[in-house]
Amino acid sequence: MPADQPVALILLNMGGPDSLAAVEPFLFNLFADRELIQLPAGGLLQKPFARLISHFRAKKVVENYRQIGGRSPLLEWTNKQAVGIAERLGERFRPYVIMRYWQPRAEQVLADIKAAGIQTAVVVSLYPHYTGATTGSSVNDFKKAAAAVHPELEYRLIEEWYDWPGYLDALANRVNEGLDAFHDLLRDEVQILFSAHALPQKFIDRGDPYQQHVEATVEQVMERVGYYDWSIAYQSRSGPVKWMEPGTEETIAQLAAAGHRALLMVPVSFVSDHIETLQEIDIEYRELAVRQGIVNFQRAPSLNDHADFLDAMAALVREHLRR
Structure with missing residues (x-):
């Protein structure tokens, strides 16, 4: 470039x-x-x-x-992430956000980029773990719009970064912040439950690496965090299809039945707060945990615009530009 x-x-x-x-x-x-x-x-x-x-x-x-206030905060957080990463990369980088299922859509943003006279781009999927249902769909949507609206645009794609060290460090920092919310006398008893968005099992069966990526992320995060007991589950399952297992609801119930009373939930496939952290985890799963007898329930903070996460993403972009 x-x-x-x-x-x-x-x-x-x-x-x-x-x-x-x-x-x-x-x-x-x-x-x-x-x-x-x-x-x-x-x-x-x-x-x-x-x-x-x-x-x-x-x-x-x-x-x-x-x-949660009548709207999704996802665009607000993603805009902050785009601005923060661009600032770290230098003044020639201009931040843009494209959403797959709501505004701003790819055609609109690419038209803005073309009108600004920008001929090169770095495109980053904010899904750390690859599946065709998320990253694949968003990237294909971008490519189709770019070919139609701004065919002269030269761009590089960053489609997965589940094992990027800076990301793992930032996520480990959020886990430690979540652990700090427990009383010192409880910390050794805390069970850590990483919750990722579920996919229909057929996506995994066809070869999507999503589950492998999630497991690799969690294992490497826990190498940084230390000796706590941990598990992985998958949330947001609905509809009459076979989903990835285990489900988050079932795992919470199993932990409670085993006598555990302190639970830290860590949203692992999400990089910012939205409906699945603020409502599903913070309200639904908290209420479920309390009903099951888990009296100490906390959620690790989301990555959002934490400085260590933005530093990590800027470093990721620099690394890809060097290749």
């Missing part, structure tokens, strides 16, 4: 509704993605299916968003 030319730093993420009214159209965009949900009948029924299921799911999901 020419040293005197501006570079777009583009972060790819899932997106989330920015109001309660946006929940149903957001869900439609999600369920209409054939890289995420593949109906046996092919693409013909995808949009009718997406309209139907988003309509019926919206009522419950609206209430979940209402519990």
